[in-house]
Amino acid sequence: MDIRGCFYILAAASMWGLIGVFTKFLLAEDISAMEIAFWRANFGWLCFLAHAKYRRIVRVSYRDLPVxxxxxxxxxxxxxVSYQLAIRDVGMALAAVLLYTAPAWVAFLSRVILKEPLGAIKLTCVVMTIAGVACISLGPKLLGGSTIPLDLFxxxxxxxxxxxxxxxxxxxKKWLHRYSTPTIFTYALPFGSLILLPFVDFAPKSSTAWLLLVGIGMICSYGAFSAYYAGLRRMEATNAAVIATFEPVLAAVLAFVLFGEQFGIFGYAGSALIMAALLMVVIDQKTRRNKECPNSDR
Incomplete structure (x- = not known):
């Protein structure tokens, strides 16, 4: 395994793990979740645009613009928006764990959209993820012990x-594999922020708030995605996915140290189920790939 690839993925996971910290401090500055998402997209876009122009990879086919x-x-x-709202309403630790239900969603969507088979392990992982979310959501009612408020929204x-x-x-996988990351985000980020614009109430900002907004865009969007894909160029996606699970761990630690957030026993059990399901998915993918290409790790 390329040690530089590990470093890049860990760096990306660490930067993503900081999203909640930036968001918490920005919410304390009376900046809304919508506005945080808006500026995160725009400051990230400026970085990706400069990167794409430097590499001369701005152009795309007109037929790919709708995608x-x-x-x-x-x-x-x-x-x-959904991630910023989740951090606002249930805290950065729980938001990060819920974000990592993504592998279960991928397994389901791959079956529906990409027509990939949904084997026993993937199905088990989906069930484990659902059980994990149920533990997190029902745990406070059953036993308590959590400092994180349960908010259904x-x-x-x-x-x-x-x-x-x-x-x-x-x-x-289906549409955008022909383009590099800077090219994709050069078009996606401004369009995404433009849709947000009518729903944003712009608040007066201190210099601290502006620095935090620039930071979340440059670090948690541009920096994290750039590091992640630099890592993917040096190692297998399955290994990268395992290392990236450092993100919710870091988020949970920072949430406890900085903001006093902690789960009850059911919350920890549910989080463990979701993380175990994630590891099962990526290990299963690695096993399948090694069977198809026995020398892929060499």
Whole structure:
């Protein structure tokens, strides 16, 4: 395994793990979740645009524009907003765990859209993920012990974030594999933020708020995705997916240290089920790939 690839993936996971920290501080500055998503998309876009222009990879085929713009709506507008809302309503630790229901969504959507088989392991992982979400959502009612408020809207927002995050894979696999990351986000991010614009109430901002907004765009959008795909060029996607599970772990630790967030026993059990399901999916993918290409790791 390429150590540089591991470093890049860990760096990406760490930067994604900071989304909740930026969001919490920005909410404390009276910046709404919608506005945070708007500026995150725009500051990230400026970085991707500069990158694409530098590499001269801005142009795309006109026939691919509808797909790129659809990607912008689903994976920028819906994903960015739902994740910011989830952090606002259920905290950064639980939002990060719910985000990682994405592999279960991928398994289901791959069967429906890509016609990939849904084997026993994938089906088991879907069931484990559902059970994990049930533990998280019902646990406080059954036993308590959690400092994280159960908010049904926030729970739905977190699951929506997981679904729209999973659609990154579907879009990439089916339609966008011909383009590099800077090219895709050069078109997706401004369109996604444009759809958000009518719903944003712009608040007065301090210099601290502006620095946080620039930071979440440059670090958690541009920096994280750039590092992640740099890592993917050096290692298998399955290994990258396992290492990326560092994100919810880091988010949970930071949420506890900085904001005092902690799960009850059912919350920890549900989180463990979701993380175990994720690991089962990626290990199963690696096993299948090694059977098809025995020398793929060499």
């Amino acid at each position: 790129l713009l659809s990607f912008g709506f689903v994976c920028v507008t819906m994903f960015y 926030g729970l739905a927002a977190g699951l929506t974030a997981g679904l729209t995050y999973a659609l990154y894979y579907i879009f990439g």
